[in-house]
Amino acid sequence: MNKESSKINHSLNVNVSVDCVVIGFDDKELNVLLIKRLQAGDEKAYSPYKLPGSPIYMDESLDDAAKRVLVDCTGLKYVSLEQFRAYGEIDRLRRAEDVQWLERTHGLASTPERIVSISYIAFVRQKKFRQLTETYQATWMPVSKLDDIDLAFDHRQIVTDAIRKIRRDVEVQPSIVFEIxxxxxxxxxxxxxxxxxxxxxxxxxxxxxxxxxxxxxxxxxxxxxxxxxxxxxxxxxxxxxxxxxxxxx
Amino acid sequence: MNKESSKINHSLNVNVSVDCVVIGFDDKELNVLLIKRLQAGDEKAYSPYKLPGSPIYMDESLDDAAKRVLVDCTGLKYVSLEQFRAYGEIDRLRRAEDVQWLERTHGLASTPERIVSISYIAFVRQKKFRQLTETYQATWMPVSKLDDIDLAFDHRQIVTDAIRKIRRDVEVQPSIVFEIxxxxxxxxxxxxxxxxxxxxxxxxxxxxxxxxxxxxxxxxxxxxxxxxxxxxxxxxxxxxxxxxxxxxx
CATH class of the missing domain: 1.10.10.10 (Winged helix-like DNA-binding domain superfamily/Winged helix DNA-binding domain)
Structure with a gap:
């Protein structure tokens, strides 16, 4: 498709990221997949949880970035991801700990003033992925317990919007129930x-x-x-x- | 909200843009609002039409950017805009004429390799805005005629997705019919x-x-x-x- 493919730039585009809201069900309630944001020796420096996400690479589309994130963070393959909203409030990076975490994780000399995040939603059969989440420091968090934990960036807003979307969509598209x-x-x-x-x-x-x-x-x-x-x-x-x-x- | 408001950076963030799909109805068919992309002496150098859009400013949210674009390009105020999709294919800027147009219009020394665009959709009473569109070089294009014209960037894809979304949404949310x-x-x-x-x-x-x-x-x-x-x-x-x-x- 791209005639200049030899010149493709495989560096991070830190101005744009993707975040994935992965929804499962454990016979009792909805759960969302979160990543434990820990770094050796610095456990207290960071909010412990975030959504699986990453800046995009220059040579990947938004959809491809979201798929990569799920595989990298959780091992989940062949999951159907749907884009649902872009987040671009000017104060998304207001917390110093979030900025520090970004710089350490991605080896950045500095973080841009703004990062716009494109969020994706996926429905999965949770039991299938129980083992994988242990491998990847990912954890299923009951949606009912989200109020009790600290979430990085604007991820609380993203999850809240996703749950609201599910409530609305299930009326007109009940098939999502059968995906979980x-x-x-x-x-x-x-x-x-x-x-x-x-x-x-x-x-x-x-x-x-x-x-x-x-x-x-x-x-x-x-x-x-x-x-x-x-x-x-x-x-x-x-x-x-x-x-x-x-x-x- | 932002305690560092004195440091606010009112420059363009050329990595992210917004594009607005404004839909009207003229008693016969759906129309979409397009901007004539002309520059003195260069009429042949550019595809004539594009969606109203702009890079965001560092100190405005995505929603605010979309509102500004509509006011700047068309004079439309108080229009309800709904975000509907982010566009981030790696070849969005593949056409040299689009890149040149961006650089001239926004006075850029160079264009970034990628620009992710967040699209918005709005439904308006077209007759109310007939006069304004003449002032702002904006024009109502019948959706049925879109195949016959050249559109800049991936704006054909954006409009096509928007029309598909309307067809789907009108079944579950018929109120959009009464907005136009x-x-x-x-x-x-x-x-x-x-x-x-x-x-x-x-x-x-x-x-x-x-x-x-x-x-x-x-x-x-x-x-x-x-x-x-x-x-x-x-x-x-x-x-x-x-x-x-x-x-x-």
Whole structure:
């Protein structure tokens, strides 16, 4: 595509960064993937948590930068990332500890006055990535506990906006629910996802009736296994039926 | 907010820009506001059209930059702008004429290798701004004619994405239709908006029935004035009812 590819500049573009909000579900509530921002001997100098992110490289697109960040920070591959908002308030770098951390981590002589961050959102099956998060100093943080921790930069704002977006989007694009549920799920799990997204308890009977009326939620000829209570029916999401009903790709 | 406000740097940040997709409707079809990119004596050197846009200033947020651009380029004030996507492909500045134009317009000694652009979308009542667009070298271009003209940078992609977004959003957020219609409108105008957005003719009877069933579309005790045909009923959009029905702000 680029005829001057031999001249490609593989240096960091520190004026622009990407940050990824990765959302999972642990059968109880929504969790967001955070990185522990620790440096040897300096543990107290930094807010402990941040979103997975990085300045972009001169020779990568925003989308490619977001994919790289997820692989580098968490080992997560083949995750569908959607761009959702650019953050460019003038005081994003107001905290000295954030600036110091940036300079040390990326070996910068100085930090630019402004860094605009493009945020991405991804939904994943959390259980699949339990092992990987231990390897990469990444951790699943319950969304309900975010108020109790300190987050670097404007990452609290980014996560808050992302959760608000999920609440809004799930009404018009319910398929996102099935990206964080196991492939085979119970009605209890399905209800728990909706309850954690909306932050309120739902009526069991109404919920069950509404969901089983949806043609794209299919009851399987299988029951839960290895559970201490009576095994519940398993369901699956039928994406083909879903897309046909919605008339979209 | 910023305790170092005395040190504020009012220079351009040429690494990041904003571009505005302003959408209007002229009773027939959707139009997008474009700026004629002319310079005295150099008319042939540049693609004639671009979106209203600008690099950001160091001391303004992305949202403020987008508002400034609209006022500077078009005189449009009090327009609601929504951020919709960041554009950061590595070859955005591949055309020499675009780079030259940037350097002349903004008096730059050189252009950075990358400029990431944050795009905004706005819906306006086009008739209100007819006069202003003449003053500011801005012009309404029918969306259906965009294929026939050359657009600077990746602005064709940005406009295409914006139109696609409108088609998708109008289903879940029909209020955008009433931002481009006159405050009092006929069923013919309402149908024309939906037809231009979807790019297809709609059945008149079905459309009329569907729309008059919506509680937020209110028939007024008024008829069209000064029309050569039989005057049609006028309708208005009731935002209060709309919000109540949707249970949102």
């Amino acid at each position: 549920l196991p492939r085979k799920f119970t009605m209890l799990q399905l209800r728990a996802v909706y309850e954690t997204i909306h932050g309120e308890k739902l009526d069991i009977r109404n919920f069950h009736k509404k969901m089983t009326n949806l043609k794209y939620i299919v009851q399987l000829d299988e029951l839960e296994k290895d559970v201490p209570h009576r095994a519940a029916h398993l369901y699956k999401f039928d994406r083909v039926v879903y897309k046909r009903l919605r008339g979209s790709i | 219609l006159p405050r009092k409108f006929t069923m013919l105008q309402l149908r024309a908006v939906y037809e231009t957005i979807h790019g297809e003719k709609l059945d008149i009877r079905n459309f009329h029935k569907k729309m008059t069933n919506l509680k937020y579309i209110v028939q007024l005790d008024e008829l069209e004035k000064d029309v050569p045909h039989r005057a049609a009923h006028l309708y208005k959009f009731d935002r209060v009812v709309y919000k109540r029905l949707r249970g949102s702000i």
